[in-house]
Amino acid sequence: MDTPRLSLQRLLGTLxxxxxVCICALAIATPASAMEAVHCTGRPNSExxxxxxxxxxQSRITFEASIAEGEGVTQLTLHIPDGTEFNTEDLAVTxxxxxxxxxxxxxxxxxxxxxxxxxxxxxxPIVQAGHLNVIVYDVYFPTAGGDMQVEATYSTADGAKDAAxxxxxxxxxxxxxxxxxxxxxxxxxxxxxxxxxWNSNRFLRLxxxxxxxxxxxxVVLSGFFMSIAIVAVSFPLAIPVALVLAFMRLSKFxxxxxxxxxxxxxxxxxxxxxxxxxxxxGLPMAGINIPNFPLGVIVMMLNSSAYMCEIFRAGILxxxxxxxxxxxxxxxNRLQTMLYVVLPQMFRIVIPNLTNExxxxxxxxxxxxxxxxxxxxxxxRTIVASTGSITPxxxxxxxxxxITLPLSRVTRYLEERTRRGHAHKxxxxxxxxxxxEAQHA
Numbered sequence: 001m002d003t004p005r006l007s008l009q010r011l012l013g014t015l016x017x018x019x020x021v022c023i024c025a026l027a028i029a030t031p032a033s034a035m036e037a038v039h040c041t042g043r044p045n046s047e048x049x050x051x052x053x054x055x056x057x058q059s060r061i062t063f064e065a066s067i068a069e070g071e072g073v074t075q076l077t078l079h080i081p082d083g084t085e086f087n088t089e090d091l092a093v094t095x096x097x098x099x100x101x102x103x104x105x106x107x108x109x110x111x112x113x114x115x116x117x118x119x120x121x122x123x124x125p126i127v128q129a130g131h132l133n134v135i136v137y138d139v140y141f142p143t144a145g146g147d148m149q150v151e152a153t154y155s156t157a158d159g160a161k162d163a164a165x166x167x168x169x170x171x172x173x174x175x176x177x178x179x180x181x182x183x184x185x186x187x188x189x190x191x192x193x194x195x196x197x198w199n200s201n202r203f204l205r206l207x208x209x210x211x212x213x214x215x216x217x218x219v220v221l222s223g224f225f226m227s228i229a230i231v232a233v234s235f236p237l238a239i240p241v242a243l244v245l246a247f248m249r250l251s252k253f254x255x256x257x258x259x260x261x262x263x264x265x266x267x268x269x270x271x272x273x274x275x276x277x278x279x280x281x282g283l284p285m286a287g288i289n290i291p292n293f294p295l296g297v298i299v300m301m302l303n304s305s306a307y308m309c310e311i312f313r314a315g316i317l318x319x320x321x322x323x324x325x326x327x328x329x330x331x332x333n334r335l336q337t338m339l340y341v342v343l344p345q346m347f348r349i350v351i352p353n354l355t356n357e358x359x360x361x362x363x364x365x366x367x368x369x370x371x372x373x374x375x376x377x378x379x380x381r382t383i384v385a386s387t388g389s390i391t392p393x394x395x396x397x398x399x400x401x402x403i404t405l406p407l408s409r410v411t412r413y414l415e416e417r418t419r420r421g422h423a424h425k426x427x428x429x430x431x432x433x434x435x436x437e438a439q440h441a
Contacts, residue, residue, distance in 0.1 A: 035068075035166070036155050036169075037065050038064040039064050040061070040171050042174040053177065054179050055141045055144060055221065056140055056142070061136040061174070062136075063152065069128070069129040072155055074125045074127060075122065076122075076153075076155075078150060080116045081149060087138045090138065092133075093107045093120060093132070094106065094132075095128065107122060108124065120134070142176070142178075143177045143179055145176040146176060148173060149171070149173050154166060178404075182215055184215050185214050186211040186215045189210050190211050195211065212383070216383050219379050219392075220392060230293070230375065235301075235358055245264060245305060250313060250317075267302065272367055275303060277371070280295060283295070292372065296368045315347070315349045324346070326341075355387050355414065358404070359404050366400075369381060376399055376400070380396040
């Protein structure tokens, strides 16, 4: 009766002994505690955001892993992300110990760099429990940015090579924000000896900082396009308004002539800056809300039309009255005479003046920066406020000159061509026949 029970006890005893043997074998084969990643971070280096790590900008990598008591770490290898530049001149390796991990213990080591692998071989195995902290300075992450993954392996004092080398898992990635090509060029310029010598002069650094010239260009370029868009819309709209005003000024009807005269004198007699303020701050107080861009176009168009009105009026008055009389004698009415005879000749005469008005209108768009329209000066002013350098204003001036200088040459060419045309007409005109009195004399 007791035989089955004894057999069962022997079986249980055998299974228990086997389980204990397996546990002991695993305990011997497996290290007491593996190194674990505590954190892996990069130093933020953005001037705009204190939490952002930028590519191609000087930073550092701080790697920290825990070590168990008696683990005996002899070597640590860090694989720095591909494309990342670094050096080990100021490498810092410290063992943090104590209950609060505030005790710093210097660790003697020898570093070896093989491509992107940084290997630290410790003079004595690390057997004390704590956190191993490694700081790699002068790190430049790739320009394109991305999630930078640092990989790490370590070796223990165990002589069995296969068992001694292990990888540290769950290392956090370092998020890096990519930078533009111009920012990368600016970073490169900062390291050039001639740029450092140039910026050592306070005046040159304030007005012509090469690094800011590069980084300001794409930002101010956005304002350039906005200024061009305002002029491209407002200038063509001002032409028909100016023609109507010119006709009203030339009208024999006193009411029309008076309205046009008051408008032209009012607009030409007050600063454009004041007109912009009245439109952008006065209209909303009256309950009229217009988006900034259309309102800016309207203000510039109304101001320019007053000046072009006088240009057109002078051009019309410069046409010989004989032209109109000849057209009327051919059967043309007043409207046909104006459309087919007077206006074509008038436009040829006033083109140089219209070009000058276009240049003035383009430069006057800078006044819209005062009311928040993001044009050339507004973008430049934003950078100046953050950098304290006048260089962005110099970049904005270049964008103005890109338009105004070629147009000034065009204006001079048109004026010279018009002047040569008038001189040619005077030479080709037949001389009047002498009168009988002159012949007799």
